[in-house]
Amino acid sequence: MNESLNLDFEVPGSLEKNWQRILELLVELLDVNAGFITKVNSENLRVLKLNANEKIEIAEDDVIDLAEVYCQEAVKKEKMVEINDARSIEKWQDSVELEMGFISYLGIPVYYNQKKLFGTICVVDTEARRFTEKEKSILKEFKLSLENQLNNIQTNKKLKKQVEIIQSLLDSLTAHIAVIDRKGEIRFTNKAWDKFGEKNGLPSEEAGKGINYLKITREAKGKSSAKSEEAFEGIKSVIEGEKDLFTLEYPCHSPEEDRWFKMRVTPFWGSGINEEDYAAIITHEDITGRKEKEAFENNILNNLEEIIIYMSPDFKIKWLNQTALEYFDLRPEEFEGKFCYEKWGLKDYCPKCPIKKAKNTKKMASAIVKKPDGSYWKMKGIPDKDEKGNIKGYIETALDVTQRVKAEENIKEYNRALERQKQKLLQAKKKAEKASRAKSEFLANMSHEIRTPMNAITGLSELCLEDNLEEEKRCNYLRRINASSEYLLNIINDILDLSKIEDKKIDLKEEVFELDEVLEQTWLVIAEKAKRKPIEVLFSRPPEIPNRLVGDKDRMTQILTNLTKNSIKYTDSGEVVINVEMKEKTDDVIRYQFAVKDTGPGIPPEKQEEIFQRFSRAKDPTVAGKTGAGLGLAISQELVEMMNGEIWLESEPGEGSIFYFTAEFGRPEEEENQVISTPPEMDGMRVLVVDDNPSAREISEEYLQALDFKPEVVADGETALEKLKEARNSYELVLMDWKLPGLNGLETTQKIRGNPRIQSQPKIILVSAYEKEEIMTKPGYEYISDFMIKPFSPSSLFDTIMDVFGYSSRDIVQEQEQELSEEELMAGSDNRILLVEDNETNQVLAREILESYNYQVDIAEDGMEALEKVKSYQFDCVLMDIQLPDFNGYEATRKIRNEMGLSELPVIALTANVMEKHRREAENAGMNEMISKPIDIEEMLIKIKQETAKDN
Ligand code: ADP
Numbered sequence: 010m011n012e013s014l015n016l017d018f019e020v021p022g023s024l025e026k027n028w029q030r031i032l033e034l035l036v037e038l039l040d041v042n043a044g045f046i047t048k049v050n051s052e053n054l055r056v057l058k059l060n061a062n063e064k065i066e067i068a069e070d071d072v073i074d075l076a077e078v079y080c081q082e083a084v085k086k087e088k089m090v091e092i093n094d095a096r097s098i099e100k101w102q103d104s105v106e107l108e109m110g111f112i113s114y115l116g117i118p119v120y121y122n123q124k125k126l127f128g129t130i131c132v133v134d135t136e137a138r139r140f141t142e143k144e145k146s147i148l149k150e151f152k153l154s155l156e157n158q159l160n161n162i163q164t165n166k167k168l169k170k171q172v173e174i175i176q177s178l179l180d181s182l183t184a185h186i187a188v189i190d191r192k193g194e195i196r197f198t199n200k201a202w203d204k205f206g207e208k209n210g211l212p213s214e215e216a217g218k219g220i221n222y223l224k225i226t227r228e229a230k231g232k233s234s235a236k237s238e239e240a241f242e243g244i245k246s247v248i249e250g251e252k253d254l255f256t257l258e259y260p261c262h263s264p265e266e267d268r269w270f271k272m273r274v275t276p277f278w279g280s281g282i283n284e285e286d287y288a289a290i291i292t293h294e295d296i297t298g299r300k301e302k303e304a305f306e307n308n309i310l311n312n313l314e315e316i317i318i319y320m321s322p323d324f325k326i327k328w329l330n331q332t333a334l335e336y337f338d339l340r341p342e343e344f345e346g347k348f349c350y351e352k353w354g355l356k357d358y359c360p361k362c363p364i365k366k367a368k369n370t371k372k373m374a375s376a377i378v379k380k381p382d383g384s385y386w387k388m389k390g391i392p393d394k395d396e397k398g399n400i401k402g403y404i405e406t407a408l409d410v411t412q413r414v415k416a417e418e419n420i421k422e423y424n425r426a427l428e429r430q431k432q433k434l435l436q437a438k439k440k441a442e443k444a445s446r447a448k449s450e451f452l453a454n455m456s457h458e459i460r461t462p463m464n465a466i467t468g469l470s471e472l473c474l475e476d477n478l479e480e481e482k483r484c485n486y487l488r489r490i491n492a493s494s495e496y497l498l499n500i501i502n503d504i505l506d507l508s509k510i511e512d513k514k515i516d517l518k519e520e521v522f523e524l525d526e527v528l529e530q531t532w533l534v535i536a537e538k539a540k541r542k543p544i545e546v547l548f549s550r551p552p553e554i555p556n557r558l559v560g561d562k563d564r565m566t567q568i569l570t571n572l573t574k575n576s577i578k579y580t581d582s583g584e585v586v587i588n589v590e591m592k593e594k595t596d597d598v599i600r601y602q603f604a605v606k607d608t609g610p611g612i613p614p615e616k617q618e619e620i621f622q623r624f625s626r627a628k629d630p631t632v633a634g635k636t637g638a639g640l641g642l643a644i645s646q647e648l649v650e651m652m653n654g655e656i657w658l659e660s661e662p663g664e665g666s667i668f669y670f671t672a673e674f675g676r677p678e679e680e681e682n683q684v685i686s687t688p689p690e691m692d693g694m695r696v697l698v699v700d701d702n703p704s705a706r707e708i709s710e711e712y713l714q715a716l717d718f719k720p721e722v723v724a725d726g727e728t729a730l731e732k733l734k735e736a737r738n739s740y741e742l743v744l745m746d747w748k749l750p751g752l753n754g755l756e757t758t759q760k761i762r763g764n765p766r767i768q769s770q771p772k773i774i775l776v777s778a779y780e781k782e783e784i785m786t787k788p789g790y791e792y793i794s795d796f797m798i799k800p801f802s803p804s805s806l807f808d809t810i811m812d813v814f815g816y817s818s819r820d821i822v823q824e825q826e827q828e829l830s831e832e833e834l835m836a837g838s839d840n841r842i843l844l845v846e847d848n849e850t851n852q853v854l855a856r857e858i859l860e861s862y863n864y865q866v867d868i869a870e871d872g873m874e875a876l877e878k879v880k881s882y883q884f885d886c887v888l889m890d891i892q893l894p895d896f897n898g899y900e901a902t903r904k905i906r907n908e909m910g911l912s913e914l915p916v917i918a919l920t921a922n923v924m925e926k927h928r929r930e931a932e933n934a935g936m937n938e939m940i941s942k943p944i945d946i947e948e949m950l951i952k953i954k955q956e957t958a959k960d961n
Contacts, residue, residue: 032060041132048128077105079114089117094137121159157817185293193223269300366392385414462493503640522562525802550589551802552715559675571641576607583608681827700746726757739769747777755789850930857924872901899934
């Protein structure tokens with residue numbers, strides 16, 4: 010017996026009985042001695058079932074060599090085999106079967122599982138016989154039935170295996186799984202379910218197989234009771250085929266435990282399964298961990314300083330954290346589904362919002378965004394992507410960083426200020442170094458500058474003292490002495506000025522003055538020099554800017570004169586234009602910008618900063634021989650700074666220079682009453698301007714337009730004549746420059762007056778930088794209506810035009826004061842004057858001058874003597890030096906006023922200190938005027954005249 014032959018599966022008991030019956034039937038139907046069902050492998054045959062109606066020697070489970078039995082033929086041929094008489098077949102002569110007496114045989118192989126050999130079913134008989142077709146087909150039927158049964162066993166086995174696999178699979182899962190039937194009864198559970206039931210205090214008899222799950226759900230207690238009805242309805246809807254899926258998150262049944270589950274109910278589908286038996290699969294997943302994580306995350310998210318918003322791919326809000334809700338002071342439902350930007354109170358998308366970038370790049374983007382209320386927010390846009398990289402939504406975070414941004418700005422500003430300060434310090438250091446170099450250079454220069462005129466003075470005066478000198482030579486020497494002393498005086502004045510400024514000893518006056526006066530004063534100072542060169546000096550100032558200002562007129566004039574003087578000094582030909590512009594006007598102050606522009610040699614860039622430093626000069630060879638002491642610009646700079654202004658220049662060598670400065674002035678309490686306003690009947694009057702200088706034409710045009718006139722400009726006399734002849738609407742006024750190419754102004758005037766075609770003769774104002782006296786004698790002068798000195802200011806243009814057309818112009822008494830003629834100065838000056846002066850030279854000088862103007866001069870050497878003289882004689886005026894040997898001039902004056910009661914006697918101070926402080930002191934002491942030393946003869950005469958005139 011070969012034990013290795015085993016069936017790879019058990020033949021079920023029911024089948025065994027079946028097979029027994031099959032064989033009984035077969036033996037009976039075919040009327041044979043025996044029937045077998047065998048199991049065969051390649052070598053052996055094992056008898057599984059037999060049925061023999063006579064006693065035979067083979068038993069069930071016998072194993073026989075396959076080669077010994079007839080079945081080998083059926084197995085080999087794979088079909089039904091019939092042996093009618095084995096005795097006549099040689100092959101079977103020694104076979105076991107023949108030995109056992111089986112002579113005939115009918116057998117057929119049996120297969121399972123599609124052509125897998127199982128064995129055979131066969132019959133044998135002890136007699137030779139032939140099997141009928143019917144008998145053969147019966148055997149075939151039985152074979153088929155066997156095969157069917159075998160296949161069924163196989164299928165069932167598979168099914169069972171599958172069920173086992175599924176069971177163990179489900180048991181291996183942590184999810185709790187149960188299958189329920191239509192009534193809700195649990196028909197299947199996995200291990201996790203059973204354990205879960207136990208853990209939740211529901212032993213398997215309560216929650217396991219056979220229990221109605223629908224019922225226990227509805228009756229749930231503890232924390233999950235709140236969700237029990239929802240669960241019941243959901244499960245039912247799946248059982249009844251209304252839903253394909255129902256899910257529910259619910260807290261643990263057990264009141265002791267803090268756990269969460271997610272229930273998932275799906276329909277149970279299965280082929281060949283009785284639908285009545287199974288209806289739905291229920292799984293429970295323990296989501297406590299996730300819930301805890303969520304709660305933790307929510308806790309974090311809600312307590313963050315940042316606003317967090319989750320939005321859909323089309324930017325509609327889906328969720329906001331607590332910070333956001335508090336910031337917007339609203340409930341979540343008020344935002345849900347709204348556009349993200351609506352929460353900020355914006356109609357449109359926030360500019361610069363990083364979400365847009367995040368959308369395009371699919372990456373996190375951030376930006377600092379300024380909201381309309383001025384606050385700054387650090388915003389981040391974070392795309393929320395699924396595993397394939399598609400955008401599911403966006404997370405927006407926003408943090409108010411206003412304070413941080415402001416602090417950073419402050420720091421930046423602070424750093425910039427530091428940097429500026431550093432630069433300033435560096436510059437100051439450089440400046441100081443340069444200044445100290447310049448100072449020592451200056452000392453060397455100065456000694457040279459002072460010695461040169463001093464040498465001339467001492468040398469020439471010695472020569473003058475020689476007895477037998479020709480009168481002409483002596484005069485020549487004296488003129489040179491005079492020039493040298495003037496130069497010396499200028500230098501000394503500059504140095505004194507500077508040192509006063511340096512020691513802060515200069516107080517700026519705060520008095521009302523007129524801008525036009527300053528311009529005219531400047532012209533007066535420079536006119537002589539300007540007229541010696543082919544240079545046109547022009548003022549350009551918008552007529553509408555305020556003329557009356559509060560400030561120090563003299564210092565203002567000094568700055569402008571310094572700059573203009575330089576321009577004229579260094580320019581050989583062309584023009585010098587003084588331009589004024591208003592830069593700022595508030596209730597209290599006016600800031601003007603002045604520009605002095607020339608067509609001179611210009612200043613090389615490397616010298617530009619330097620020339621403002623004291624004692625430094627642009628040692629440019631092109632201006633050699635023209636330089637002064639190098640103090641003018643330094644003084645101007647100091648003065649400008651005192652007026653809260655700045656001074657700078659723009660220049661290119663060969664292109665001329667423009668010196669700019671700004672200055673701040675007060676506004677007078679009484680604003681100027683509109684002086685510059687023409688009578689209405691003059692509105693739109695046609696004026697022809699004749700000037701060859703384009704800047705002059707432009708300026709005149711501007712001034713005239715501001716007066717509401719209609720100016721037209723031409724560049725020469727000939728064109729002017731043509732214009733006048735042609736003009737349909739005649740001109741009422743011509744502003745005629747004197748110096749013109751071709752016909753000059755007077756010649757043109759003559760031609761105009763003599764031309765019959767010019768029917769309506771205009772008034773003609775002649776304009777020139779030359780004195781009236783010089784031109785008055787020239788032919789044609791009798792035809793002009795008036796003369797106007799150039800450069801002119803808008804107010805003098807206005808005054809002249811008004812005069813010409815017979816309207817009264819402004820009161821100009823002040824100017825008259827300075828324009829006293831020689832005769833006027835002499836007139837009535839036989840007054841008696843007391844000169845209080847201790848310096849002998851000054852005594853002689855003053856006496857000489859005054860006496861030459863017919864004054865009687867008495868001299869007092871000190872205060873005491875002065876008082877005595879005043880007591881004894883009657884004087885018309887006292888010229889009082891301030892520094893006297895006994896008591897000073899202030900005290901002497903006080904005594905005159907208080908002790909002697911001479912309140913009317915004019916007392917004029919003579920002083921080298923003309924600072925505001927001294928002026929006030931003089932005023933307090935009762936002095937009437939001040940004359941600065943060294944004495945300017947004209948100034949002294951005018952002041953004496955004024956004071957004595959008042960007295961009279
Ligand atoms: P100075 O008494 O030498 O004129 P400033 O201080 O007024 O002294 O000027 C300093 C230097 O600046 C002058 O020596 C001259 O070289 C240069 N400078 C000033 N103004 C001009 C100008 N308008 N054109 C050319 N150079 C000028």
